[in-house]
Amino acid sequence: MVLKMRSLFIIFFLCTSAMFAQQDKLITNFMYDKMSINPGETGLDDGICATSIYRNQWDKVNGAPNSAVLNVAANMNRFFPGGLGISFYHDAIGFSRQNNILLNYSYPISLGNVGTLGAGIGVGMMTYAMNPSWIPPQTLVDPTLPAANFTSANLDLNFGLYLKGKNFYAGLSSTHLSESELLGSATGIGTTGYSTARHYYAMGGYKLSNVGPGSLDFNLLMRTDMVKYSVDINTRYFFKKDGDDIAYAGLTYRTSDALAIMLGYNAFKNFTVGYSYDLTINKLSSISRGSHEFFVKYCYYLPMPPKTYSTHPRWLGN
Numbered sequence: 001m002v003l004k005m006r007s008l009f010i011i012f013f014l015c016t017s018a019m020f021a022q023q024d025k026l027i028t029n030f031m032y033d034k035m036s037i038n039p040g041e042t043g044l045d046d047g048i049c050a051t052s053i054y055r056n057q058w059d060k061v062n063g064a065p066n067s068a069v070l071n072v073a074a075n076m077n078r079f080f081p082g083g084l085g086i087s088f089y090h091d092a093i094g095f096s097r098q099n100n101i102l103l104n105y106s107y108p109i110s111l112g113n114v115g116t117l118g119a120g121i122g123v124g125m126m127t128y129a130m131n132p133s134w135i136p137p138q139t140l141v142d143p144t145l146p147a148a149n150f151t152s153a154n155l156d157l158n159f160g161l162y163l164k165g166k167n168f169y170a171g172l173s174s175t176h177l178s179e180s181e182l183l184g185s186a187t188g189i190g191t192t193g194y195s196t197a198r199h200y201y202a203m204g205g206y207k208l209s210n211v212g213p214g215s216l217d218f219n220l221l222m223r224t225d226m227v228k229y230s231v232d233i234n235t236r237y238f239f240k241k242d243g244d245d246i247a248y249a250g251l252t253y254r255t256s257d258a259l260a261i262m263l264g265y266n267a268f269k270n271f272t273v274g275y276s277y278d279l280t281i282n283k284l285s286s287i288s289r290g291s292h293e294f295f296v297k298y299c300y301y302l303p304m305p306p307k308t309y310s311t312h313p314r315w316l317g318n
Helices: 002-018
Strands: 048-056 066-075 083-093 096-110 116-130 150-164 168-175 181-187 190-195 199-211 214-224 229-241 244-254 258-268 271-280 291-300
Touching: 083 116, 096 150, 116 181, 229 258, 244 271
Parallel strands: none
Antiparallel strands: 048 066, 048 291, 066 083, 083 096, 096 116, 116 150, 150 168, 150 181, 168 199, 181 190, 199 214, 214 229, 229 244, 244 258, 258 271, 271 291
16 A cells, blocks of 8 residues: 555656656657657658557556557658648546647658758647546645646647658657647636646667668657756667568667667568567666557558550551
8 A cells, every 4th residue: 555655646746747847758669759749750751651659658557657649641742742641649647638639741852862851840739638536645635736627728839850861860849839828627726727848859860781681770869848858769670581671679778767678570561560668767666567668550652653655646556
């Protein structure tokens, strides 16, 4: 019982701190979730790709974060310049729920041999809900805590620049540019509120081919809300078959939070599944059994339109 109350207190502390600090989800497989934090990446890859990610953070800790992500993006250059995509993610912490849905567009700018620069914008909506069920100590109920359920929604806006080269990528972006105010419920001394804070991201990666029988890549993601910051450093080794990547194994280190192992497998053409396990190395390590994350990604490539040839009527009979 003491351990349970301790974990509840820690989660409550983290949740209330998150209302004024880091609010965006944490994803270990961030290289498969670029569009939701940098709309400049939207549709720069060929085809139509759908990615779904589920994260169970701090397993066995009561009220710990759970996140679900769905991204769908398409290269639209066959019809008009640019890429279109939609991002949805759900984040649950304790008895609070946050949902974001964004429509993303990226305009590609050719930089010759360097690569393609995508300038993108994401416009959508954020909702925040709380269903409080407090367990007060043997004192009066804190008048600053919301006592009733509430749900609030407001505008959400992202912007990003993403450079894609032959063997590398780099990006800068910001989420929640509108810094929307989400009003809550009445308390004993007023009305609670949830303020979204701007988050800033820098990402980059590089892939080395022909490293032994496979290839090796490196990925970096830095995130901050100008109050706290964290950095993910990742490397993966890809195993090849007939010249194509068929599986990978990797490691990720997140500053002051976790060390993760990553595994991925191309189950069949254009379909990838992956799993990561985060070993908790922060103050929750004594009660957490780590974090689990799963993802699936599928891409469909439109066939090239058939070539048409014009024929002069004079030659139709020959």
